Amino acid sequence: MLPIIDWPPCFFGLIEGMQLKHCTWPQVEEYLKHKQTIIQPIGSTEQHGPTGIIGTDYRCAEFLAAAVGERSQTLVAPPLCVGMAEHHMNFPGSLSFRPSTYNAIMQDLFYSFAQHGFKNVFFINGHGGNVIPLQNAMCEWKARHDSLCFYLESWWRMPEVLAYEEQHFGDENGSHATCGEVALTMFSDAEAFEKIEKQNFKVEKVDYQFPLSAKEFREKFPDGRMQSNPGLSTKEHGEKLFHIACEALLERLSRLP
Numbered sequence: 001m002l003p004i005i006d007w008p009p010c011f012f013g014l015i016e017g018m019q020l021k022h023c024t025w026p027q028v029e030e031y032l033k034h035k036q037t038i039i040q041p042i043g044s045t046e047q048h049g050p051t052g053i054i055g056t057d058y059r060c061a062e063f064l065a066a067a068v069g070e071r072s073q074t075l076v077a078p079p080l081c082v083g084m085a086e087h088h089m090n091f092p093g094s095l096s097f098r099p100s101t102y103n104a105i106m107q108d109l110f111y112s113f114a115q116h117g118f119k120n121v122f123f124i125n126g127h128g129g130n131v132i133p134l135q136n137a138m139c140e141w142k143a144r145h146d147s148l149c150f151y152l153e154s155w156w157r158m159p160e161v162l163a164y165e166e167q168h169f170g171d172e173n174g175s176h177a178t179c180g181e182v183a184l185t186m187f188s189d190a191e192a193f194e195k196i197e198k199q200n201f202k203v204e205k206v207d208y209q210f211p212l213s214a215k216e217f218r219e220k221f222p223d224g225r226m227q228s229n230p231g232l233s234t235k236e237h238g239e240k241l242f243h244i245a246c247e248a249l250l251e252r253l254s255r256l257p
């Protein structure tokens, strides 16, 4: 595992340095003369069990992307806050694009990046349901264009993150509303958790096969968790996971041409 570095205090405040939303077009034009990589955080707005916030997936991606962009001096695009979350639609508050809509959005986004001369698009992903639609969109783009190189890192799937979760949460980490992602949002969005009562949950094994319809998902996982006990999540774990994930993402980003 990579060493955990001490981040300067400013990294825990508002991280705004390398955000596209705060650039002028001449600044972007200048950036592109030196660097053609953009970080694109993607996530989802969907239920995360009874004690996880609905913005979990996009907040994790956005929070990590901001830190990684600042640290590597790489431009960060605005997060795509809605993803492919059809299977969560039987829980109030979840928002979703259909896979076909997601593909159409991605084609337009890729066109935008290519039009301005970006070469590398480094996705920091916070939601498992995005992976197949995004890979499909990448394939469609590459079938018709010679531009753009795509890199996809789902932060919770990186071995460095998995090792920490295995050590601290074991079988109770689960695969949705996981201890790890809830912990990271306790660190990124601490104030939201002041209104949420922490609970411990029993983890039960359930047989299932993806894809699931929204009805099937709720029948299999009535409270929205998938075999996780987010009662183990703490802000302190979230802070450690933040450092581990940032270091791992920076290492992946450093491999880009």
Ligand code: NI
Pocket (backbone or CB within 6 Å): 048, 056, 057, 126, 127, 176, 177, 181
């Ligand atoms: Ni999630």
